[in-house]
Amino acid sequence: xxxxxxxxxxxxxxxxxxxxxxxxxxxxxxxxxxxxxxxxxxxxxxxxxxxxxxxxxxxxxxxxxxxxxxxxxxxxxxxxxxxxxxxxxxxxxxxxxxxxxxxxxxxxxxxxxxxxxxxxxxxxxxxxxxxxxxxxxxxxxxxxxxxxxxxxxxxxxxxxxxxxxxxxxxxxxxxxxxxxxxxxxxxxxxxxxxxxxxxxxxxxxxxxxxxxxxxxxxxxxxxxxxxxxxxxxxxxxxxxxxxxxxxxxxxxxxxxxxxxxxxxxxxxxxxxxxxxxxxxxxxxxxxxxxxxxxxxxxxxxxxxxxxxxxxxxxxxxxxxxxxxxxxxxxxxxxxxxxxxxxxxxxxxxx
Amino acid sequence: xxxxxxxxxxxxxxxxxxxxxxxxxxxxxxxxxxxxxxxxxxxxxxxxxxxxxxxxxxxxxxxxxxxxxxxxxxxxxxxxxxxxxxxxxxxxxxxxxxxxxxxxxxxxxxxxxxxxxxxxxxxxxxxxxxxxxxxxxxxxxxxxxxxxxxxxxxxxxxxxxxxxxxxxxxxxxxxxxxxxxxxxxxxxxxxxxxxxxxxxxxxxxxxxxxxxxxxxxxxxxxxxxxxxxxxxxxxxxxxxxxxxxxxxxxxxxxxxxxxxxxxxxxxxxxxxxxxxxxxxxxxxxxxxxxxxxxxxxxxxxxxxxxxxxxxxxxxxxxxxx
Numbered sequence: 001x002x003x004x005x006x007x008x009x010x011x012x013x014x015x016x017x018x019x020x021x022x023x024x025x026x027x028x029x030x031x032x033x034x035x036x037x038x039x040x041x042x043x044x045x046x047x048x049x050x051x052x053x054x055x056x057x058x059x060x061x062x063x064x065x066x067x068x069x070x071x072x073x074x075x076x077x078x079x080x081x082x083x084x085x086x087x088x089x090x091x092x093x094x095x096x097x098x099x100x101x102x103x104x105x106x107x108x109x110x111x112x113x114x115x116x117x118x119x120x121x122x123x124x125x126x127x128x129x130x131x132x133x134x135x136x137x138x139x140x141x142x143x144x145x146x147x148x149x150x151x152x153x154x155x156x157x158x159x160x161x162x163x164x165x166x167x168x169x170x171x172x173x174x175x176x177x178x179x180x181x182x183x184x185x186x187x188x189x190x191x192x193x194x195x196x197x198x199x200x201x202x203x204x205x206x207x208x209x210x211x212x213x214x215x216x217x218x219x220x221x222x223x224x225x226x227x228x229x230x231x232x233x234x235x236x237x238x239x240x241x242x243x244x245x246x247x248x249x250x251x252x253x254x255x256x257x258x259x260x261x262x263x264x265x266x267x268x269x270x271x272x273x274x275x276x277x278x279x280x281x282x283x284x285x286x287x288x289x290x291x292x293x294x295x296x297x298x299x300x301x302x303x304x305x306x307x308x309x310x311x312x313x314x315x316x317x318x319x320x321x322x323x324x325x326x327x328x329x330x331x332x333x334x335x336x337x338x339x340x341x342x343x344x345x346x347x348x349x350x
Numbered sequence: 351x352x353x354x355x356x357x358x359x360x361x362x363x364x365x366x367x368x369x370x371x372x373x374x375x376x377x378x379x380x381x382x383x384x385x386x387x388x389x390x391x392x393x394x395x396x397x398x399x400x401x402x403x404x405x406x407x408x409x410x411x412x413x414x415x416x417x418x419x420x421x422x423x424x425x426x427x428x429x430x431x432x433x434x435x436x437x438x439x440x441x442x443x444x445x446x447x448x449x450x451x452x453x454x455x456x457x458x459x460x461x462x463x464x465x466x467x468x469x470x471x472x473x474x475x476x477x478x479x480x481x482x483x484x485x486x487x488x489x490x491x492x493x494x495x496x497x498x499x500x501x502x503x504x505x506x507x508x509x510x511x512x513x514x515x516x517x518x519x520x521x522x523x524x525x526x527x528x529x530x531x532x533x534x535x536x537x538x539x540x541x542x543x544x545x546x547x548x549x550x551x552x553x554x555x556x557x558x559x560x561x562x563x564x565x566x567x568x569x570x571x572x573x574x575x576x577x578x579x580x581x582x583x584x585x586x587x588x589x590x591x592x593x594x595x596x597x598x599x600x601x602x603x604x605x606x607x608x609x610x611x612x613x614x615x616x617x618x619x620x621x622x623x624x625x626x627x628x629x630x631x632x633x634x635x636x637x638x639x640x641x642x643x644x645x646x647x648x649x650x651x652x653x654x655x656x657x658x659x660x661x662x663x664x665x666x667x668x669x670x671x
Contacts, residue, residue, distance in 0.1 A: 129484050202421045205421075289615075290616045
């Protein structure tokens with residue numbers, strides 16, 4: 001009896017230790033990547049597929065860098081190359097809500113993946129509509145799914161418009177998009193938000209806490225020739241593909257005067273793997289949908305309040321400040337070196 | 351062969367009368383009623399639609415849809431229709447409940463199963479916009495899309511520029527207008543003036559002594575008062591039933607034009623304005639860039655400017671008799 005009691009105690013203690021020291025955390029996080037693949041999307045997808053911390057439940061495709069049809073084909077070929085036909089790949093919206101589609105072959109090559117001709121896919125597209133698939137998965141795994149949208153937010157906006165209950169049922173939403181210090185499309189806007197500002201405004205104001213990886217941080221997280229050489233030093237299906245893409249993307253970026261290629265989408269996946277790679281600051285973020293110069297800008301309030309202006313006769317007077325509830329954890333800095341080491345090692349992983 | 355209708359509605363007092371007209375029309379089969387947040391929240395709209403269908407003895411499927419506009423803050427119109435949308439007369443809860451399928455999917459399935467379907471929208475266009483985002487191809491399969499909404503070339507009922515259904519979700523309205531759907535726009539102005547049911551008309555309906563007639567007048571009691579405050583006109587103004595009347599018989603619309611129509615989403619002053627290219631200048635050099643999204647659809651909307659008042663009222667009376 002005594003012996004069994006001790007065993008029971010040890011066993012209970014073991015469970016308790018496991019539960020409190022992160023045994024639960026080692027269970028991979030279920031993620032859905034909503035993507036417009038896209039060179040850096042391809043990098044992000046391979047990073048996710050090769051990371052044991054994540055279980056990629058699905059890729060949902062949105063028009064952006066390329067149109068929806070090309071994007072779906074790219075996504076299918078990428079998962080096929082990785083030998084991961086178990087990952088659900090579904091198409092989604094065919095065009096942004098109100099904005100006309102803007103594709104980015106200029107940055108991503110004719111087919112969106114640097115002109116690399118991947119072998120025909122062995123995987124099949126799921127027939128479900130991307131936003132519906134997101135709704136279904138979030139309900140299937142309540143508080144377990146982390147959404148990682150790395151394209152325009154059309155699909156996410158459609159999902160949350162149709163079923164607002166997913167807002168409280170997702171574990172997290174980590175967006176690549178926006179910027180709080182100027183855009184990459186023009187002075188104001190980042191491409192994913194600019195590509196569908198109305199959808200972005202829906203998503204930022206849906207009631208969840210969005211984690212925002214902006215282009216400004218992506219542009220301080222550069223893949224350079226040094227890391228490319230590391231990628232090229234060993235060979236494999238996936239690392240060869242990513243090396244080719246990175247080379248194209250890097251050359252394109254260098255031609256435009258940058259010292260490296262911005263790891264926009266991969267960084268969003270990176271922080272789901274390891275949140276300590278970045279510094280986050282809570283803010284309230286709105287998306288400008290109307291401005292002539294600022295359409296698609298993510299307007300971040302860094303003070304946590306707005307002045308309250310009250311009408312006094314013919315003019316307003318400031319009557320104190322109104323606190324704002326933050327709706328975003330905005331990424332303000334990244335540990336670029338540590339992230340790129342992680343990226344390179346994971347891509348070379350297999 | 352009866353014609354097949356799908357009705358999307360934010361069911362409040364005038365919607366209810368429109369539903370009665372469709373459900374009582376002998377040559378019309380209402381395949382689905384889909385509900386949307388608008389005049390009242392979507393749960394209330396669904397209850398009201400079910401209750402109205404029950405009054406008509408109709409077993410039509412009702413599907414519940416979007417809970418709020420796409421990106422604007424939701425604003426209801428209970429100041430006009432009453433808290434329950436039906437004038438607050440404590441109507442009992444309906445016996446049936448709505449289907450489990452989402453309204454957006456019901457729209458897609460109903461369109462695909464019924465080529466040439468007549469879609470009639472009586473509320474904000476959120477559901478239809480979401481359906482079009484999911485399946486853009488449905489636009490080409492719809493026979494007619496009769497939209498109660500907008501205030502072409504005149505003042506609206508929410509702002510000097512805009513009518514409620516378009517104003518409350520202008521982004522959704524814009525999706526619909528640019529989708530290629532064969533839109534027939536039945537603006538709010540058509541339900542004013544002589545189209546308003548005056549005391550004599552209302553008396554005539556009451557003389558029918560039918561449950562539907564009584565309900566139609568009673569559930570609009572709150573709306574009648576609100577309309578007086580809003581416009582100074584006395585009587586019951588019925589925008590949705592007029593749209594339904596035109597859906598049932600297009601010849602009730604006696605003056606039409608075919609024009610490019612866009613919806614203002616960028617301005618606060620004119621938010622939700624239905625901008626109608628009356629003079630055919632959208633294709634002019636100076637307008638081409640701004641109007642390109644509409645021009646690209648190659649689809650002009652049919653805008654109704656005048657209705658046959660007598661036939662509108664007769665059609666209504668025969669539905670309530």
